[in-house]
Amino acid sequence: MTERPGHIVPLTTYLGVFASLMVLLIATIFAARVDLGWLNAVIMIAIAGVKALLVVLFFMHVKYGSRTTWVFAGAGLLWLMILMGLTLTDYFSRPWPM
Amino acid sequence: MVSSPGFRVSSFGFSGMNRGCNMESALPHNSEHETRNLKPETLSHDHAHQFDDAFQQHEAASLGMWMFLVTEIMFFGGALTAYVVYRFYFGRAFIQTGKELNVVLGGINTGVLLCSSLSMALAVNAAQLGRRKVLVGFLAITIVLGCAFLSIKGYEYAHKVHDRHLPTPAFSVGHFHYAGFAYDAPDPNPPRMFFTFYFVLTGIHALHMIVGVCLMLSLLRPAWRGKFTRGLSGANFIEMAGLYWHFVDIVWIFLFPILYLSHH
Numbered sequence: 001m002t003e004r005p006g007h008i009v010p011l012t013t014y015l016g017v018f019a020s021l022m023v024l025l026i027a028t029i030f031a032a033r034v035d036l037g038w039l040n041a042v043i044m045i046a047i048a049g050v051k052a053l054l055v056v057l058f059f060m061h062v063k064y065g066s067r068t069t070w071v072f073a074g075a076g077l078l079w080l081m082i083l084m085g086l087t088l089t090d091y092f093s094r095p096w097p098m
Numbered sequence: 099m100v101s102s103p104g105f106r107v108s109s110f111g112f113s114g115m116n117r118g119c120n121m122e123s124a125l126p127h128n129s130e131h132e133t134r135n136l137k138p139e140t141l142s143h144d145h146a147h148q149f150d151d152a153f154q155q156h157e158a159a160s161l162g163m164w165m166f167l168v169t170e171i172m173f174f175g176g177a178l179t180a181y182v183v184y185r186f187y188f189g190r191a192f193i194q195t196g197k198e199l200n201v202v203l204g205g206i207n208t209g210v211l212l213c214s215s216l217s218m219a220l221a222v223n224a225a226q227l228g229r230r231k232v233l234v235g236f237l238a239i240t241i242v243l244g245c246a247f248l249s250i251k252g253y254e255y256a257h258k259v260h261d262r263h264l265p266t267p268a269f270s271v272g273h274f275h276y277a278g279f280a281y282d283a284p285d286p287n288p289p290r291m292f293f294t295f296y297f298v299l300t301g302i303h304a305l306h307m308i309v310g311v312c313l314m315l316s317l318l319r320p321a322w323r324g325k326f327t328r329g330l331s332g333a334n335f336i337e338m339a340g341l342y343w344h345f346v347d348i349v350w351i352f353l354f355p356i357l358y359l360s361h362h
Contacts, residue, residue, distance in 0.1 A: 005156035005330060006337055008226050009219075018216040025212065029205055032359035044355040052348045059219045059344045061337075069160050076168035080175040084182070091183045 007064035017058045024051050144330040152330035156337075163338045167345050170306075174349050177302070178356065181295045185360070191288030196361040198263070199296070200254060204358040207250050208350060214243035215347045222340045225326045225333035233336065234321050237314055240343065244311040251304055258293070265294040299353055306346045313339055 028047040032040065057063040062073050149155040185192050221236035262270040269290045317326070317339060326332045 005152045006222075006226055006333060008223065011220075011223070014216060014219050014223070018212065021212045021215075022209065025205065025208055028355055028359065029201065032201075032355070032361075041360060044359060048352050048355050051351045055215060055344050055348050055351070059215055060341055065160065066157060068157070069164060072161055072164040072168065076164075076171040079168070080171050083172065083175050084179045087179050088182065092186070096187060 007061065009058065009061065009064065013058060017054050021051055021054060146331070155331050156334055159334045159338050160341075163341045167341060170345060170349075174299075174302075174352075177295075177299055178352070181299065181356065184291055184295065188288040188291060192292050193361045195289040195292040196357070199358045201358050203250055203254055204354050207247050208354045210243050210247045210250070211347045211350050214240050214247070215344055217243060218340045218343045222333065222337050225321075225336040228327045228332075230321070230324050230327045233327060234318060237318055237321055237336075241311055241314045241318075244307055244314070248304060248307055248311070251300065255297075258297075263293050265290045265297065269293070296357055299357065303346070303349055303353060306349070310339075310343050310346050313342065 024047050028044060031043050031047070034040075036043070056073060060073075062069055145152040145155045149158065217236045217239040221233055221240060224232040224236055258264065262268055269286060271286050271289050317336065320326065321336070326336050
């Protein structure tokens, strides 16, 4: 018979991704308790980014999807970066008292 | 039937999918050029008639949903950018006010949402494998976890309303009890700004959660009746609902550290 249109992800993959997400959650909470100055924000965003990537690739099946799906998802990220990047370059180059 | 534009008709499939195994509809009944598309392996009851095959239908549904999610990404992205700007402008005030948020409750909420994402992924898996009752079970678990998230959020909000942290004219900094100290600058407007962002960001996220929970509730009955475990395209709608649910989870994955954990 025909193949299924949506790829069926194995259960172990789902459970592995879930375990990683929980570990990263605990990691981000403990990383916030240590004061590392500006490094805190970087670590926090990095961990959140990895978690989001895991959800997008595995739970949302982008890793198993077509290239077009990949482009659509990537486009969202790209335009978000443009939005944040250009807006922040504007505000952070203003002579504000910080 | 008239096929209207947009992904809803294609992936929802109620009107598009043939009910039962009626081979009569597999025969081309319109123009003769359709005979070229009639391959024996793509049975017409596996996909809505406006698509060539189930793959195309799944792809169309997926791209349509992703396009919607991209608009949502831009929406939350704009709100978060605004937060980042004010976080740097009112640095110290936001840091101090941020300590007022309950990290334990926020962390539990994040765990609850991650579990609900897992149960949603397993629901999609069940639909794809044609397991009707397992699908309903996982949908129910997702709904329960979503409601748990909303309850904890409601509890947090109730405390904040009680402590007059709503950014109304009655806003008061006197009651910062989780932070354990009174805010020491004379101007209450920066903390008020923090809470404005807190309520707008988490409030709109909660609105998305409510929509998600209602969506899952509306899928329970058709799922029980077997609409999503039938043929090759039955699981599409569950999968697209899953995409929405995972996206709402991702938004919270970013909101939690940004609002609750960035007080340094």
